[in-house]
Amino acid sequence: MALLEVENLTVRLRTARGPAEAVRDVSFALERGGTLGLVGESGSGKSMTALALIGLLPDGAEPSGKIRLAGQELLGLAESELCQIRGNRIAMVFQEPVTALNPLHSVGRQVAEPLILHGGMDHAAARAEAVRLLDRVRMPDAAQRAEAYPHQLSGGQRQRVTIAMALACKPDILIADEPTTALDVTIQRRILDLIAELVAEDSMALILISHDLGVIAENVERMLVMYGGSVVEGGPTEEVFGRPAHPYTRALLAARPALHLARGVRLKTIPGSVPELADLPPGCPFGDRCTLVIPACAAARPREERVGADHYARCIRLDAAAVAR
């Protein structure tokens, strides 16, 4: 049995323009120690998927499907039971370290809190453990910095604090939602390396969410490409990068800047824009931007087609896509 099994997860939102499916029929499994990447543009449903896993969907969102953590169904659990799981078995690192910390509490106190909450430690023990955790995330002068307030730390240091908070209770799964997007490029690498190292040390499972293909390529074993709430392609990272099957994945990879391009050469772009969730077409969500589109694409949502060992894509034009390469 996998550590985390997600089956047909769908999240329905009520928007001003009517009901919308922010996440459609997403399924995946994650083993202990495994790493999974979710990649996609803004509005593709990757963050919504993460929030559904931890039970923090916005008001009015209705999840359906199955989310099983070590066999236990999480959807439909009472808030009090979810509180036992959040931070304890599934922890999350957020995008903005600036706003993810309470400006009024010292960082040591904030790292200590989950230990008191879930670990049953007293204040002194939790404080000592918090300093050890800050040291573990390579916070320089951890003992001193524990007394600091968030505004006295740099962005990278703040993100180290949120990582220490997330790791405090040795969760089974760490969800990192764009953990480096708000940071300087020079810090990004170090934070990602730190996350990878800590995840490996405690043999946690990692779900890394990013819109940055480079970040995904370097940090996870398996990846899911999301578009319009659906997973359009999934497989081992090397496979997906080496032999992208879905036209969207291929367009995404073609849009990356490369060093060898001559000056003045324009980067490839994908024409059109991401469809509004409230008016997703009944067929393939990528249909109106795809160069290989045929009338059948708009008829029904494509099913998962196998394209390799453990590598699949939701497209009915995979043959044409392979030729177009």
Place this chain on the structure above:
Amino acid sequence: MTHPPTLAARALRHPSFAIGGALTLLLILVAGVSLVWTPLSPYDIDVPGKLHPPSPGHWFGTDSLGRDVISVAMAGAQNSILVGVIAVGVGLSLGTALGAVAAARRGWTEELIMRFTDFTFAFPAILSAIMLSAAFGPGIVVSIVAIGIFNIPIFARVTRASANAVWARDFVTAARAAGKGRLRITLEHVLPNILSALTVQATIQFANAILWEAALSYLGLGTQPPQPSWGRMLNDAQTQIFQAPWLALFPGAAIMLSVLGLNLMGDGLRDLLDPRLARER
């Protein structure tokens, strides 16, 4: 890097806070002093010496019963502070609790609480006071209860609006992701972060409470004789406004300066406690 100036240093340089603070301090000082000393007793009636204009013996003159106006006005400050503190305290505690629950629970709980506050808000304090004094007889308790009830929806609204903004912030989501319940988040994250908004509102409501207390006493619904009260002094002064204008002048000035002082202080606090403004200064 030079250290940013401390809150105290910035407070002293903030003109409206400094002036408002000084006036408020004066109000508290006068009320405090009047507990142990007034020039003459505010209760001593001296009918032959009535309606004396201000003189070295009676700085603010005497009223229609020959009472020393400055002594009565000083003792009246106690009354204003007493009513203000209790009425704002009632409104602050109940209103904040309701607003915090509304923000934490959302959904129909929020609707119910906010519609209830709208309903309460629709009753002017004067009307509540008239109803209460019709039921229980007029008195200082009636004015405290009426003003307190009127304060509840004001604090409930401020609390809910500020708390909703805090609930939408990432660190609250992070706290929820860490497995904290709504009560803990409210106590540890939401309330500390809306404290400054509540402080400002409390200062301003205090000023309003003084004003309402004076209005209720003026109408005879609040403090009863012989308990000194600024509102009643104004009522007494009304009939002699042409013979003895000082009777209206001094309590009127006392009300105006107290309310002005508290409002200026509230305004100043708003600037001083706002971290964004603080950094620019």
